[in-house]
Amino acid sequence: MIANNNTATEVLPTYNRDLNFVLVARDNKPGGGGVGMDTVSLRSTTTAGPFLVSYPTLASTIWKVGEFQTVTWDVAGTDNTLVNCQKVNIRLSTNGGTTNTVTLAEGVPNIGKACIQVPNNVTTTARVRVEAADNVFFDISNANFKIEQPTVANFSICAAALNGYVCLPNQYSTEISTAAVAGFSGLVTLSATGLPNGATADFSPNPVPAGSASTLTISLPANAIEETFDVTVTGTSGAGTSTSVVTLTSVKNDFTGLVPTLPTNGATGVNTLPILQWSLATDADAYDVELATNPSFAPNTIVATKLNSSTGTFQISNALIEGGVYYWRVRGKNDCGDGNWTETQVFVVSVLSCAQLGANDLPKNLSANGTPTVESKITLLAGGQISDVNVTKVQGSHDYFSDLEVHLISPTGTDVLLWKTRCGSNNGPFNIRFDDGAAAVFACPPPNNNAASKPNGLLSSFNGENAAGEWTLRVKDNQVSSGGSLSAFELQICSNEATNPPLITVNNVLQPSSGNNAAIDASYLKAEDSNNTPSELIFTLVSAPQKGLLESNGLSLSVGGQFSQFDIDNGALRYFDYGLNAGADEFRFVVSDGEGGMATGVFHISPLVGTKDLLNKLAFDLSPNPTDNVLRLTLNEALTSDALISMYNTAGQRVHTWSLAAGSSFLTMQIADLPDGVYAVSIENEAVRGVRKVVVR
Secondary structure, three states: OEEOOOOOHHHHHHEEEEEEEEEEEEOOOOOOOOEEEEEEEEEEEOOOOOOEEEEOOOOOOEEEOOOEEEEEEEOOOOOOOOOOOOEEEEEEEOOOOOOOOEEEEEEEEOOOEEEEEOOOOOEEEEEEEEEEOOOOOEEEOOOOEEEEOOOOOEEEEEEOOOEEEEEEOOOEEEEEEEEEEOOOOOEEEEEEEOOOOOOEEEEEOOOEEOOOEEEEEEEOOOOOOOOEEEEEEEEEEOOEEEEEEEEEEEEEOOOOOOOEEEOOOOEEEEOOOOEEEEOOOOOOOEEEEEEEOOOOOOHHHEEEEEEEEOOOEEEOOOOOOOOOEEEEEEEEEEOOEEOOOOOOEEEEEOOEEEEEEEOOOOOEEEOOOOOOEEEEEEEEOOOOEEEEEEEEEEEEEEOOHHHEEEEEEOOOOOEEEEEEOOOOOOOEEEEEEEOOOOOOOOOOOOOOOOEEEOOOOOHHHHOOOEOOEEEEEEEEEOOOOOOEEEEEEEEEEEEEOOOOOOEEEEEOOEOOEOOOEEEOOOOOEEEEOOOOOHHHOEEEEEEOOOOEEEEEOOEEOOOOOEEEHHHHHOOOEEEEEOOOOOOOEEEEEEEEOOOOOEEEEEEEEOOEOOOOOOOEEOOEEEEOOOEOOEEEEEEOOOOOOOEEEEEEOOOOOEEEEEEEOOOOOEEEEEOOOOOOEEEEEEEEOOOEEEEEEEEEO
């Protein structure tokens, strides 16, 4: 099997061999002919194949013009990550496979089967070719078969998707097409068999006129298990029948257990190389993680991404900026696709202050008599939370180096082994530096040039402790008869520099009149910082209002938008209520001072509304969002009575209305006449109501 040349290099060992082809062309011109050549290289693999057509394969096969037929083939692993064939084309030859000029299907999924409609190409030497749409391999059916004109009026059915996933607890839907053969004009009644216990199948419409389509909807019970099953869809009309088989896999699709854990939301003093951590969701097969400098997660703001992680951690490999504010999120994924991103998390990286310290109590001897322990101490009078410790020098000499065991002990008693029992009978001077980031543990003989070495333990074990206090280097001679001395001990300790973070001193609920706007001034929202001016205190929207619009200096704000305390103080920040009586609103924000200080908060809005009790809230979805000219509204449950759907602009003006009948759960809305902007869509009847925001662009 031919492997895709774009496959990543880490899978190259599974290739079997390279196939190199050279094409040479010459023009044979007398007295001065020209020659041209080109090469192409392909890789073969034993991890996939053989890729074979399995229907049609017999000479006794007869297809009728206009009917649906299901072509099948053995995928044989060609959809794996190495060959990576995701799409195939299906061609028809009418001359025994010599040429394949009729396209039956193009770019269909490489799942081993596809439904095609037989073209009007009558022949006794038909063959089918299934070929990779994005590779070079193919197979042709084994024997010539016949395509004939139908002599009896009949019908045929075909499912638009022959494979699919039921993403529990959601329903599964696909279109069932019918074809009228030889002028058939009857109604086709559809049914389904092969469903799991408790599952139901519904067709709309049913029966369906031949030549039209019906939508199949399959619902599984709440306690459905994950399994793969074949649903046989049967169409009947009089004595005629036709079937189409849909293979479905039910997949549990609940990602509610996915929660970001570290750094905690709003954390300050985070290491420049943090590990992002999250709890695992039972139904997730993998995770995507994004880290950005803005909660919009626009491409130019993303600083680190990890796709398809199988674990619950992501180690950031490039150091983040000290004092920088960072945002991160994670989502689960499985065969049903990508889940929703978690709520955006925010943290600020520590501003480090590094001190270089040396011991003043050296040199000290290591006596050859007995097994002495020598300690050298460095006292740090003041310090913040530790983010990094390096031992920049341990210097001395010893006649039998492997006798030595050396530890670094923090003021709180944390003990990290630097080395023990190394380099056998080596003797003489040594001068070693220790850093977790060093390439390896020191080689033998021990270095005498202050070369960097990994310690036996982890110096990062000190991270998070207070740096202030007495640090101890403990050197123990474990054997009698050899001696030496300790002549120098030096440390570098980096700790978080104390900052004065902003304080949110005012955060009061805004109560605008329904359908109006109001300023969010310093009497409603105020942050203060002893060493920063109002213009230096920057607010960033982590989430935007859902039932109204936030503006700063006349410009609408979305997630990632920013404004300053100066803007608030001068009345430049305003909230516009859509006038939908939709209830309370809010936005999440971060206020930072640019010096590593940060505070988080939620601003609440409670519009003054009428006395009408709107009872229950109605959940619905709008898609696509953003949109341009068509908007689809989907209810989570069918309406029990007729409802009015209204669309409002940011000034609270109604720009469109639609009606939706009782029992309905779907509506397509044409909005091509609307200018770009933010709109609100509300749905309401006498019992329930709901509202959603949509962006038109």
